[in-house]
Amino acid sequence: MKNLSWSALFFASLLSLISFASQAADENRYGHQKVVYHINYDDAKKQSSTLRNIQNHINAVGEDNLDIQVVLHGNGLSLLLKPEALKNVPKFKAANADTQMKQKIDQLKMQGVRFNVCANTVKGREVNVERDLYDVEKSSIVPSGVAELAYLQSKGYLYLRP
Template structure:
């Protein structure tokens, strides 16, 4: 009888230990980086939706989420009126996109731009890009 009780207690301790380890892992923030390198507004909109869906599924407080824009993806944060003075094919940061970007930023998402792309595309960050 005592051997059986010891076995049951041992199994219970193993299960509790595994559960505690799982909870400890789940309490850490997910670290995620999304890359945007396409100037197609539909693909950029899909990326922003995917990011919002990720936040909805996991919770903003459980995420450390960054979006890196590089190559022609820089057009996502480029003001439309700035496009003509750059080497980018489009400026997609119209009011609707800016509202999405603001909403994501308010949930803790950080947007970063590639310095090499900024330089090679002739972009002036302070004048041409929305809030990066």
């Protein structure tokens, strides 16, 4: 009987160890990732879906295992364009930085996601960054959205355009 209880204890311990090892393997499944998300479309639903994809990505991999950058150019800048600014920038059809979108952007930024804005779009569409865009600092403006995408890919970032 004594041997049976030791065997049961050993078997239970072994199962716990296997379960723990399996869980640890799942947590490290993806390792560290560098990813650039590309947004150059002005559809608010699609932009919101992309932000949800980014959050799901963070949830799966963990913010400590991710370096995520978002590059916005052309119509994609509408993600950060304040609705009241639409009258100032006639070269845009949409301004999607409403309260809900701002909350999603803020949540992602708090998790380390960086949003990069194309200087060519800002200049070409006559956008006043301080007045028209939501929470964009000078350090977030890159010379060219397309060039930034190529640069980040050359630095090992994986390209995603949901």
